[in-house]
Amino acid sequence: MTHPITPVVLCGGMGSRLWPMSRVEQPKQFQPTLGKGSLTYFQATLQRHRGPDFAQPIVVTNAGQAALVHRQLDEIQLQGRVIGEPVGRNTGPAVLAAALCAQRDDPEAMILVLPSDHMIKGDINRIIRAMHRAAEDGRIISFGVHPTYPETGxxxxxxxxxxxxxxxxHQVAQFVEKPGHDHAQRLIQAGGVFWASGISLMRAETLxxxxxxxxPFTHAAVLGALDAAELRTLGIILDEASFRQAANEPxxxxxxxxxxxxxxxxxxGVQWDxxxxxNAVYQVSDRDGDGNVLHGDxxxxxxxxxxxxxxxxxxxVIGMQDTVVIDTPDAVLVTRRSNSQDVKQLVDRLKASQRREVRTHMTREMPWGRIETVSTDMGNDxxxxxxxxxxxxxxxGTGLGPSLLTVLSGEGRCLIDGREVTVRRGQTVAIDPDEALPLSxxxxxxxxxxxLVFRGGTDIGGPGCEPMLVASDRLPEAI
Structure with missing residues (x-):
């Protein structure tokens, strides 16, 4: 290989069938593959295509998840360019935006498009390297997986x-998009058919x-979104007005x-899922002597x-068979493995009920650190x-009720009445519903x-109260 390959990692979608691990704000690709402490799907994808044959990756993600992407890049000591999408437009515009960025850095750029949420075993890079010359010569190479059953998805x-x-x-005779079960069965029986893995290799210029x-309309829309993109510390955010004009297509x-x-x-020779x-997580995981996959305590x-x-x-668990039990701090899923696809219907019901558990976890990673919700009562957190x-x-401020910040440990600085104030252990700052408190x-x-976030029903702070400091020699007994 004479030219390194730039991995383009796509991080869109929620993965609703993997609830409660996957949430709208912390989707499947950012969750651990083998339970707490293991690499996430996203990190495993990056690690898989890392080394002398590969350049630094380009990651395309929801603009609101750029901070999470950077945190997970930092955890595996990897640099990368992050492109934030202001709205989702499927994979086509996302891949095009990455290709345009790659070409601006290197007119001869070679890109490897990768979904961020797949599990792969085997030496896939051996096959990718073997296809490099064809891609250099102008081919767009789609990698296929030998099907083992008539999957309709x-x-x-x-x-x-x-x-x-x-x-x-090989030449491509035909693409068949998500056939029904009988059609998929006939395709497999006829032979010479492969699942589309979503992985592809090509020169950026070719795409x-x-x-x-x-x-040309989508090309112009994505080019305009890139030219008018907002440059931020965490990456670039594509211009929304232009990007919305792109076709919402794969x-x-x-x-x-x-x-x-x-x-x-x-x-x-490559195992892919x-x-x-x-049930798919179960199928691709190592099992013990009883056929179980056990993660955590x-x-x-x-x-x-x-x-x-x-x-x-x-x-x-006692006396269970062919069962899935997924325990998280705020939600537990129990289902038969054969009903795994039905989790999406459950998530749709949770969304209709506007349940927080479908939107976010109790702990959220932020650009500056993390937030963990430890208690909720009557809408107060x-x-x-x-x-x-x-x-x-x-x-x-919440816009509905006052909130309080109490220092547990460390030392911070905040801006109160136009002056910088140092806050230490045991001190509390009250924040009015319509105010914002700069904190460092x-x-x-x-x-x-x-x-402490109050959404009404309390006199703390009072209407129109500016952020104020309440001094204390020790932490309140209730905390």
């Missing part, structure tokens, strides 16, 4: 025969020119199914062929805020605070 690619002079490369030719439909440059590279449901008695996962506490060293933030941690250790 995947797209299929039928083999059109070998491409001369490129060992391992850009095909977008320009096949969908790359396959916009380009792959319509270009003569497309080719197929089978991933022989997009892990779209809990779990005890299983007389239990077989089950997936049991705990994040924070002991979970004990108690949160633990950890502000990292040298970080700063703005604590906004100038020290080399974490600043930890309790944030």
């Amino acid at each position: 995947y797209g299929y690619i039928t083999d059109g025969g070998p491409v001369p002079d490129y060992p391992g490369l 850009i020119e095909e977008f320009r030719r096949l969908d 790359t396959e439909r916009q380009v792959f199914e319509r270009t003569p440059a497309i080719a197929l590279a089978p991933l022989h 997009d892990v779209g449901a809990w 779990v005890i299983a008695m007389n239990t077989r062929n089950s997936l049991v996962q705990s994040e924070t506490r002991l979970v004990a 108690m949160r633990i805020m950890t502000v990292q060293k040298k970080a700063s933030l703005q604590v906004n 941690n100038p020290t080399d250790s974490d600043l930890k605070l309790v944030h």
